[in-house]
Amino acid sequence: MRIGDLAARTGVSVRALRYYEEQGLLKANRSGSGQRHYPESVVDRVDLIQMLYAAGLSSRTIAELLPCVEAKVSTPESRARLFAERDRIDAQIAGLTRTRDRLDAVIASTGSPASGCTYIADRDVATQAGRPAAPPMTLR
Template sequence: MRIGELSRATGTSTRSLRYYEEQGLLSSRRRSNGYREYGEEAVRQVAFIQDLYRAGLSSQIIRDILPCTAPTPPAGDCAQLLARVRQVRDELARQEQQIAQRREMLDRYLSGSATPAGLVGPPHRSP
C-alpha cells in the first residue's frame, strides 16, 4: 500500500509516517516511480509505534523494542529493553505522585485549610 493509503488506514499523517521511517521505526520499499510501498503489517506496526509514543517512550527506545516484538525476536537480549521501559514507567509514576502532592497542596490553599509556610494568618490588606 502507498503512504496515503497507510495514512488513511491508521489515521496518521503522511508527515508522521515519513518521520517514523527517518527514525528507523517503519520501513518501506521504493517502487520504480519513487513511491513508497508498505506491507500490510505496517498498519499494526504504526498503531504500536503510536501507542509507545503516547506512553512516553523515545524514538530510540521504540526502535530498539520493535525487533523484540517480531514473531522470532533476535538472539540479542530483549530483557535490557524491558528494564528501560520499566524505568520510564517508574519515572512516570514518580511524576504522577509529585503532581498529586502539588494538587493536594493547592486544594488546601484554595479551601483555606492551609496557609503558605511562615504566614500566621490571612494576608494583611492595606486600607
C-alpha cells in the same frame, strides 16, 4: 495502501511516517515509480511506535526493541533494553502518580471555598469524585 492513507488511518503525519522509515522503524514496498505502499499490518506497527514515543523512548531505542516486539526475536542486549525500558516506564508512572497526587492536593486546598481561596470553582469540580473520566488517550 499509500502513505497518505496510512497517515489518515493512524493520525500520524506523512512527514512523520517518512521519518520513521528513515529511522529504520518502518519499511515500505516501493512501486516501480518509487511510491511507498503498505500492507494493512503496518497500521498496528505505527500505533505501537506512537505508544513507545509517547512513553519517552527515542527512535534508536524503538528501533532496537521493535524486532524483539514483533518478531519475538531477542538478543541479550535487546532483552536487557526491554527490561530497562519497562522499569523506566514503571518509575515514570510512579513519578507521575506522585505529581498528580500533588496537584490533587493543590486542587483540594485551593478548590474548597473554605480554605482561603480567591475564587470559587468555575468548573464541575464534582463531576464524579473530583476525577472525571480521563479523555480518550491524548498522551501528548
